[in-house]
Amino acid sequence: MTILLHQYDSSPFSEKVRICLGIKQLSWAAVDQPVIMPKPDLLALTGAYRRIPVMQIGADIYCDSVLIVRELERRFPERTLFPSGTAGIDHALAQWTDRSFFQAAVAVIFGGLGDAVDPAFKKDREQLSGQPFDPAAMRAAVPHMAGQLRAHAALISEQLADGRAFLSGDQPGLIDATCYYNLWFVRSFHAPGAAAFEDLPGLGAWYDRVRAIGHGTRSAATREEAIAAAHDASPDEATVLPEDAALAGAPVSVSATDYGRDPIRGTLVGSTLHQWSIAREDSRAGAVVVHVPRLTFALAPAT
Numbered sequence: 001m002t003i004l005l006h007q008y009d010s011s012p013f014s015e016k017v018r019i020c021l022g023i024k025q026l027s028w029a030a031v032d033q034p035v036i037m038p039k040p041d042l043l044a045l046t047g048a049y050r051r052i053p054v055m056q057i058g059a060d061i062y063c064d065s066v067l068i069v070r071e072l073e074r075r076f077p078e079r080t081l082f083p084s085g086t087a088g089i090d091h092a093l094a095q096w097t098d099r100s101f102f103q104a105a106v107a108v109i110f111g112g113l114g115d116a117v118d119p120a121f122k123k124d125r126e127q128l129s130g131q132p133f134d135p136a137a138m139r140a141a142v143p144h145m146a147g148q149l150r151a152h153a154a155l156i157s158e159q160l161a162d163g164r165a166f167l168s169g170d171q172p173g174l175i176d177a178t179c180y181y182n183l184w185f186v187r188s189f190h191a192p193g194a195a196a197f198e199d200l201p202g203l204g205a206w207y208d209r210v211r212a213i214g215h216g217t218r219s220a221a222t223r224e225e226a227i228a229a230a231h232d233a234s235p236d237e238a239t240v241l242p243e244d245a246a247l248a249g250a251p252v253s254v255s256a257t258d259y260g261r262d263p264i265r266g267t268l269v270g271s272t273l274h275q276w277s278i279a280r281e282d283s284r285a286g287a288v289v290v291h292v293p294r295l296t297f298a299l300a301p302a303t
Helices: 012-023 040-046 065-075 087-116 119-129 135-159 174-188 192-196 203-213 223-231 242-247
Strands: 003-007 027-032 054-057 060-063 217-220 251-256 264-271 275-282 286-293 297-301
Touching: 003 012, 003 223, 012 065, 012 087, 012 174, 012 203, 027 223, 040 054, 040 060, 040 223, 040 286, 054 065, 054 223, 060 065, 065 087, 065 174, 065 286, 087 135, 087 174, 087 192, 135 174, 135 192, 135 203, 174 192, 174 203, 223 286, 242 264, 251 275, 264 286
Parallel strands: 003 027, 027 217, 060 286
Antiparallel strands: 003 054, 054 060, 251 264, 251 297, 264 275, 275 286
């Protein structure tokens, strides 16, 4: 089945996944979604999850870039994302790149944009995060956050100090994608904070090597085609771990614990050490299974 990536081109977490698709030299189709709500075609598949990216393979819907790259490696182990055999620690590093590193990049970008930020975008992100979106405060924090961004980028430069081509050695992997996308995000907005890391040794050449990997073979699919693909497919079989057996087949609710906490409701049909799988029905998409990571998500019996 075709890999469908629900995304938009300026999405930093989508760029992480696109680089992983490039490392694996996979063919996939981009299903472009709106940057802000409403996203009725996405929610028809996910139930409530509104964040980008989402990966769809038939009637299986994978939420969060952390889980998406894990599933890509499981389904397509050729041209591994872990050339040095360090899958566990490389996955763990995403807790750094997706949080403190990413937050520094966001502050530098939107502090630089200031009052040019679209009010509709600000309102949407306030609803997503549950926090005020204050470009003026971000602008005041730019000098500090640019220093933070430089400190994060300096860790990458330090790893490259022995002349290696990529962060794990001679071959690119997930760690390159997770570190690259934050710098790509800052550069793509021409944020003034980009100057904070441009002079770091080895960083520019490494950045160019990762960019040259590309995104695999990209095509396009419409949102209507994606919903039809789910409707015409059946989800893969899933099993539930013994420790989750009490909730197997029971109505549950699962939601993110950081931001975008709208609950996904359905039936628990699968679990692993790294994910939960929730079956749900939609009038347009039919029977789908929504997969979410355990890290940063919480599951509870439906009330």
